Amino acid sequence: MAVPKERERYSYADCLTWDEKDRIEIIDGEAYMMSPPNLTHQRISRRLTSQIDAFLQGKECELFYAPFGVRLFEKDGDRPEDVDTLVEPDLSVICDKNKLDDAGCKGAPDFIIEIMSPSNRRHDKVTKLNLYQRAGVREYWIVSPEMQTIEVFLLEDGFLKPKEFYGRDDQAKVTVLEGCQVDLSKVFEEG
Numbered sequence: 505m506a507v508p509k510e511r512e513r514y515s516y517a518d519c520l521t522w523d524e525k526d527r528i529e530i531i532d533g534e535a536y537m538m539s540p541p542n543l544t545h546q547r548i549s550r551r552l553t554s555q556i557d558a559f560l561q562g563k564e565c566e567l568f569y570a571p572f573g574v575r576l577f578e579k580d581g582d583r584p585e586d587v588d589t590l591v592e593p594d595l596s597v598i599c600d601k602n603k604l605d606d607a608g609c610k611g612a613p614d615f616i617i618e619i620m621s622p623s624n625r626r627h628d629k630v631t632k633l634n635l636y637q638r639a640g641v642r643e644y645w646i647v648s649p650e651m652q653t654i655e656v657f658l659l660e661d662g663f664l665k666p667k668e669f670y671g672r673d674d675q676a677k678v679t680v681l682e683g684c685q686v687d688l689s690k691v692f693e694e695g
Contacts, residue, residue, distance in 0.1 A: 516575060517584035527571060531635060533588040541570075541594075544649045545619050549594055551691045552617060552647075556597065559684045565599040565614065572596060573608035576639040591635070594619045594647075597681065612639040615680050619647040633657065637664040643680045652692040 513533035522528060527538035541549070549569060557567045570592045578587045597615035598604060616636055618628040628646055636644050637659070644657040644664050654676055656668035670676040672692040678684035 513588065515585050516578075516587035516590050519573075519590055520584060527592065529591045531589050531591065531631065538592070539621065541619070542621065545594075545621060548619050548647060548649055548691055551693075552595060552686065555686050555690070556595070556678070556681075556684065559678075559681065560597070564601075565597050565681065566601075566604075568596045568598065568609070570594050574613060575608065575610050576612055576635065578610045589635070591632070593617065599680075612636070612641045614641070615643045615645075615678065616641050617645040617647060619649060621649075633664055637662070643678065645676075649692075652688075654688065 514530045514535045515533065516530070518535075519528065519530060527540070529536045529538060553567060553569050560567055572592060574591050574593060574596060575587050576589050576591065593613070593616040595615075595617040596609060596613040598609055599614045600611070603609050603611045603613075618632060620628050633644065633646075640659065641664070642659045646655045646657075648654070652672040654668075654670045655666060656670070656676070656679075657664040658667045658679055659665075667679070668677070670688055672688050674688050676686040676688055678686065
């Protein structure tokens with residue numbers, strides 16, 4: 505949901521003045537409030553993080569989890585006032601260390617995972633899919649806690665195209681991390 509229209513457009517400079525406990529993303533200058541994740545969301549996030557992080561030990565790529573600011577379109581020389589998009593993906597994998605700075609990530613991560621909640625379904629499946637496609641994210645997973653599934657989209661010819669659909673008993677292959685597989689029975693297990 506969008507924040508109240510105090511202003512027409514927001515920038516990263518505005519984000520730097522907001523309370524850290526408020527989770528707000530800005531997309532093309534429009535601000536979106538984010539509701540706190542529920543227990544199931546947190547468990548799924550932790551379990552995905554655990555498996556992917558274990559795989560990445562000793563490798564170049566690095567995993568980050570929300571809250572972690574990603575300024576998808578920021579370029580060298582941009583001031584905070586120039587940046588109109590800042591998102592906080594549930595999980596981000598960045599393989600180019602030059603994209604990392606004290607504020608988070610400048611540019612597109614290689615791999616992003618978003619965990620849907622009833623309030624953000626359309627946001628993750630439409631708004632963020634199009635945004636990540638435009639930014640050049642190479643692999644995007646949309647996790648459905650309710651259905652216990654993962655939809656995998658891969659960037660091909662400038663478009664994030666649906667490639668795989670995994671269920672709770674599958675081994676999900678992370679294409680951009682050669683050799684990485686995620687055991688979904690452990691991600692979606694009860695309790």
